Amino acid sequence: MMMKFAVIGSGAMGLRYGILLQDAGNQVDFIDGWEDNVEKIREQGGAMVSRDHENTHLVPINIYYPEEYQGDPDCYIFFTKQMQLADMLDRCSHFFKPNQYAFTCMNGMGHIEKLAQYFKPDKLIAGTALVATVLNGPGDVDFIGKRGAGSMNLANYTEKPDEFTHQLVDELEKAQFHPTLTTNFMGTLLAKVVFNSVVNTICTMFEMTMGEYAAYDGAEDMARQLIDEAYDVCERDGVKLINTRQDEVASIMHVSKGAMPLHYPSMYQDMHNYRPTEVDFINGYLVKIGRQHHYNASTHAFLTHEVHLAELGKQRELKQKQA
Template sequence: MKFAMIGAGAMGLRYGILLQEAGNDVTFIDTWQPHIDKIREQGGVYVMRDHKDRHLTKIKLETPETYDDDPDMLIFFTKQMQLEDYLKRCEHFFNDRQYAFTCMNGMGHIEKLQKYFADDKIIGGTALIATVLPGPGEVDFMGKRGAGMMNMCPLNEKPDDMCYQLFNELKKAQMNPTLTNDFTGTLMTKVIFNSVINTICTMFEIPMGEFGNFKGAYQMGRQLIDEAYDICARAGIHLVSTRDEEMAALDHNTRIDMPLHYPSMYQDMIKDRPTEVDYINGYIANLGRKYHYEAATHLFVTQAVHLAEYHRQNEAKRRAAEKQRAEIEAQTAQTA
C-alpha cells in the first residue's frame, strides 16, 4: 500500500517506519523545520529501541506544500491543536478515493477529518504503544519489537476491503491490531485511560511506574474512571471494557508493561509545548456538562495540568531574567 504519514513525530515515525519495513511505500509529511532539516542533513532518522541499537533509517520526507503524490491511505499523527492547520495545508492532494486513518490521542479530531473525508473513508483507532522523540531527527521505540497493541474501527462501523488491507499491513508491521465494532466506544475507552495516566504523570512529572506503585493509585484512578464511565452511560456510549477491566489495564500498563515510560503529555510539557489535556480530561468534563453531569475531578485535573504548564513558563521566565541580570553584572564588572 502507499501511505502518506501526516505528522512525523514519535508515533508517526513508529507507525510509518514499521509499515515501511513491512514492504509498504511510505512518505512522511511534517512541518517542524528543525526536524526536517536534521532528517535531510542525516539522510534519514536515527532509530533506537529502549535507548539502544541506534541506527539510521532512510525515509522519504516532504512538507505539506511539496508533497504531490496520490496515496491510498493518509495516516494522521499530529497533536490535536495542530490538526486543523495540517489539513488546510495538505488539502491540495486529498481526493475522494483516499482513506484517512488516525490513532491520535484525545477527542475532537474526527470532526475535523469529516470536513475533508467521507464517513465511509475514515478509520479511527487507539494505540497502547510507547514511543519517544528525544530530539530532531531521532526516535526511540519503547519496548521489544511487537510490544504494545492497538484497536481500530471504521467510522461507519462497516469494515470494507481497504479497512481489512490496512489491518493486515498493521499486523505485518507487528502493531498487534484488533478490529472492533464500536467506533465511539473504542476511542472513548482510550481517552479515559489517558485521562488517568497522562495527566497525573504530567502534573507530578513522574514515570508511569511511580504512579502505578503508589498506594493511592487505585483510588485516584478509580475516581477519574467512575466519573468518565458515568458520563458515557448518560451519553449512550458503550465502552469496550468494563470499569474493572480498565483499572486492571491501568495497573498492568503502569507497573509491568511501561514503568519507566513518561507519557506523551509529559514530553510535551517539559519541552514547553501545549498539552492535549483539554482534548482528554477537558473533553470528558464538557461531555458531562452536555448530559447534566458535573465531572468535578476531571475539571480539577484539567486545571491542575494547566497550572503545571503555567508554573514551568514562569520558571523559564525567571531563569531567563536571572541569566540576563548575571550577564549585565559581569559586563559591568569588566568595565569597572
C-alpha cells in the same frame, strides 16, 4: 500486498508507525510542518531510531513539507497534536483525493470532526494505540519496549469494515502493532481517552513514570475515581465503552506495572519540553461532554485546571531560563 501510505505529522508516533510499516514492505512517505524536524531528517538522510535508548541507527525515509508533496497514497496516517490538526489539514488539503482513506490513532478527542470535513465517512478509520514512543529531538525517535510491544484498537467511522480496512489491519499486524478491529467507533476511541485521563495526567502532574505511579498504594483508588466519572459521562452520552469499569482499572494497572513501567506519557513529554498539553482534549473533553448532560465530572475538571496551572509554571521557568 504492498500499500502506499503518507504519514502526516512525523513526530514520535508518526515516525514509529511509518517506519515499521515501511519495514513491513509498504511504501511510506512522511509529511511534517515542523521545520527543524524536516531539515534534520533531510540533513542526516533519514531518521535516527533507537529502541529503549540503545542500538541507535539511521533509517532512510522520504519527508516533505505539505506544500511540496505530490504523492498519491492509498491512505493518510494522521499523528499531529490535537491543536495542530486543523492547520495541517488546511495545508495538506490540495493533495487529498476522494478515493483516499484517512487513518489515525491520535490522542484525545476533537480530531474526528476535523477529519470528517475532508474525508467521506466510509473513508475514515480511527483507533487508539497503547504504544510508547519518545521523540528525543528533531529526527531522533526512541521506540520504547521490545519489538512487538504494545497493542492497538481501530474501527471504521461507519462501523462497517470494508476490504481496505482488512488490508490495513493485515499490514498493521505485519508491522507488529497487534491491531484489534472493532465495530464500536466511539466506544473504541473513548476507551483510550479514559486511559489517558488517568495515566497521562497524573504522571505529568507529578513528573513520574507509569511504573512509579502504579507502585503507589493509592494508585488503583485514584484510577477508579477518575474512571467512574468518565464512565458516568460516556453512559449519559449513549456511548458503550469496549471495557467494563473494572477491566479499565485492571488495564491501567497492568500496562503501567508490566508493559510500560519506565515510560513517561506524551503529556509529560509536552510539559517537560515547554509545549502546550492536550489536557483539554482528554480530561477537558470528558468535562465538556458531562456538562452537555448536566453532569459535573468534578475530578476531571480539577485535574484539567491543575495541568493548566502547571503549564503556567513551566512557562515561567522557560522565561527564567531564557533571561
